[in-house]
Amino acid sequence: QVQLVESGGGVVHPGGSLRLSCAASGFTFSSYGMHWVRQAPGKGLEWVTFIRYDGGNKYYADSVKGRFFISRDNSKNTLHLQMNSLRPEDTALYFCAKEMMNYLTFDSWGQGTPVTV
Amino acid sequence: SYVLTQPPSVSVAPGQTARVTCGGDNIGSKSVHWYQQKPGQAPVLVVFDDDDRPSGIPERFSGSNSGNTATLTISRVEAGDEADYYCQVWDTSGDHLYVFGSGTKVTVL
Numbered sequence: 001q002v003q004l005v006e007s008g009g010g011v012v013h014p015g016g017s018l019r020l021s022c023a024a025s026g027f028t029f030s031s032y033g034m035h036w037v038r039q040a041p042g043k044g045l046e047w048v049t050f051i052r053y054d055g056g057n058k059y060y061a062d063s064v065k066g067r068f069f070i071s072r073d074n075s076k077n078t079l080h081l082q083m084n085s086l087r088p089e090d091t092a093l094y095f096c097a098k099e100m101m102n103y104l105t106f107d108s109w110g111q112g113t114p115v116t117v
Numbered sequence: 118s119y120v121l122t123q124p125p126s127v128s129v130a131p132g133q134t135a136r137v138t139c140g141g142d143n144i145g146s147k148s149v150h151w152y153q154q155k156p157g158q159a160p161v162l163v164v165f166d167d168d169d170r171p172s173g174i175p176e177r178f179s180g181s182n183s184g185n186t187a188t189l190t191i192s193r194v195e196a197g198d199e200a201d202y203y204c205q206v207w208d209t210s211g212d213h214l215y216v217f218g219s220g221t222k223v224t225v226l
Contacts, residue, residue, distance in 0.1 A: 103150070
């Protein structure tokens with residue numbers, strides 16, 4: 001079955017950087033777009049960024065554009081999120097999520113990794 | 118940007134029907150997806166493309182979408198259905214391509 005395991009979260013000062021990773025298994029990783037979605041403490045879900053199955057297209061929420069960078073290594077079935085210039089409002093649980101083919105939504109999620117700024 | 122409006126809370130007795138609404142401008146023209154999130158857990162897709170269910174989701178969960186309102190219906194509600202529910206659409210007009218509603222807490226009395 002699909003498994004997504006995030007890592008790399010932690011506590012960082014404002015202006016600092018973190019690199020999150022998501023290890024994927026149980027499906028053909030190189031065939032699916034992948035996302036990062038975050039959830040601030042006690043708040044709702046916020047989409048952050050998407051990368052196409054081959055890494056060719058990337059999209060970002062305006063709130064993170066120019067500071068966060070998504071990438072993937074299909075040879076290692078791994079998704080990454082480089083987060084720079086972190087702000088207190090970036091504090092959240094960060095989930096990686098698998099795109100549902102043809103439906104522009106998310107059909108599998110990891111358990112999340114916490115980031116505190 | 119496109120806004121999805123959900124009621125903060127819905128209460129329902131066991132065995133009854135819960136309806137969670139998701140309002141948006143002409144949302145009937147979009148494909149709406151619904152997630153269930155229990156405390157401390159990741160979201161789970163329960164309805165996609167307005168009214169389809171992923172495998173493993175009980176038939177008690179259904180969806181509809183028309184005009185300016187999409188609705189998630191949970192029939193024969195069980196204690197285990199108590200959770201936060203979020204609607205989601207894809208929209209290119211604003212600053213988030215994938216837009217979530219604010220979430221609705223469903224409480225089973």
